[in-house]
Amino acid sequence: MPDHRGDLWIANTVSDLIQGDVHEHLPLEAIPLNGDVLGLGTTTSIDNGELTFLPNATGNTTIWKCQASDGVIRALQSGDGSAHFPYVCFSGDAAALKVLVDPAELGDVEGVPLQELVGQAIAQVRRQGRLDEAPIYGLRAELDWRSLVITVASKLCMGQQRRNTAIASSAASEGTASRSIYQLLQHYRLAEQDPGDPADPIRYLGRSLQWECCGFFDTDPATGRGTIPAEGAHLHLHGCSVDLRYGGHLHHEHPGTALRAVRRLALYPLQQLHALVSDLAVEQLRFEAGAACFSVVNLGAMDVSDVGVAVVVNDRYSGHRYLRLPWLAAGASEQFSVPLDLRPGGHRIEVIADPERQILDSEALQANNRAVLEVQL
DSSP states (O other): OOOOTTEEEEESOHHHHHHSOOOEEEEGGGSOOSSSEEEEEEOOSSSOEEEEEEEOTTSSEEEEEEETTTOBEEEOOTTSSOOEESEEEEEEEOGGGOEEEOGGGGOOOTTOOHHHHHHHHHHHHHHTTOSOOOSEEEEEEEEEEEEEEEEEOSOTTTTHHHHHHTTOOOHHHHHHHTSOGGGGSEEEEEESSOOOOTTOSSEEEESOOEEEEEEEEESOGGGOSSSOSSTTOOEEEEEEETTSSBEEEEOTTSTTOEEEEEEEEEEEEEOEEEEEOOOEEEEEEEEETTEEEEEEEEOSSSEEEEEEEEEEETTOGGGOEEEEEEEEOTTOEEEEEEEOOOOSSEEEEEEEESTTOOSOOOGGGSGGGEEEEEEEO
16 A cells, blocks of 8 residues: 555545445555555445554554443454444544644634534644645644533444435434434543533533544545545544543534543644555456356455355346355455356356445446356357
């Protein structure tokens, strides 16, 4: 995986994530963590949680994962069972891009909405000529809170009803789609005191109010590439409490969140954006020894899961053969031989990878999802 300075790599997008189940995953091993790597993301639907990229004592970067069940965090390591990410974005080593902001120049920040504060800081440092213009700004911050609400992804297919609503209507889907995406997530509260309200749906965690954070300020949030695709939703921020007890997505716009102070703020202009995708292809289709033989290849940069493959003879979809691949890693392939009882004469064999269109291939990458072979017996 390239690690160019000033580049941001996006595996799927926030828009992809909230529209439904995601079958593409980026493995932890594909993310270069040498140096100051900015990033955030989510873990799989089996082991839900939020990812925060924080510097470590060696000068490199550690990914911390927050548990949906209790808000606690742990450092991720390859092979620990939760190292494939349906959504993640990350930079290369951005140390050379860092622009420090003097907290004193921000004025009185207590109670100021964090997104407004970060936007003002970017504009202020831009006017000083110290910060280049960029489509997305990375940021690291150490923040003190009077109170803080965090959210943790608790079901990555939470947006499936949103996707359904674009095609058909139902009372359930319309009710879900009308709610903010953050209303559908697990919420936790940190504050000096437990509100003590048994009817409060937000679980109180404790008094860990000093947080180290990493995130992105997208100048065009409507794209949904790094933030919620909504007007004015520029800031996406994850973090961990400095005592390393809790972590998650900082719900900075929640009415229960109130900033106390900014201890440290650094901005990073990220100029080049790259989309990481999977690319399924059907190759080497032939008919031999009474069977359709072919390979399914993942030519993209992301692993895919639960992939369907259909073998259709003479356009008879009602009698097609159907296969399913539990997993196909980036760069990997799998060979198949499907016996077909064909009568003498001409036949048309078609093999289609992902016939349900579950994989988020772009239009340009879908042409190789199928192969056709004319056979004369």
